[in-house]
Amino acid sequence: MITKEMIDRINYLYHKSKNEGLTDEEKIEQSKLRMEYVKEIRQRVKQQLDSIKFVDEDNCHDDCCHHHHHH
Structure with missing residues (x-):
């Protein structure tokens, strides 16, 4: 189940990866x-x-399929 904590962690790791880079463990965690x-x-x-x-x-x-009527 996707939790707020999970979303927060994904966002945190994303921003950290852009700013200072991730450790190998964090890269694995981010991928998972x-x-x-x-x-x-x-x-x-x-x-x-x-x-x-x-x-x-x-x-x-x-009465529900008017497009089938032929006059």
């Missing part, structure tokens, strides 16, 4: 944090996509 963050974001997006229901236009009632 970023991978965990991206993994969770991907899972959230997948869950959202999996929950989308597509309307099957062939099964739609006449």
Whole structure:
């Protein structure tokens, strides 16, 4: 789970890397944090996509699919 502390640590390491550089241990930590963050974001997006229901236009009632009317 992405926590505020995790975000704060990612931001801290990013700024430290730009200003003074990171130790090897911090570089490894930064890499792990970023991978965990991206993994969770991907899972959230997948869950959202999996929950989308597509309307099957062939099964739609006449009153909701006006573009199928032929006059």
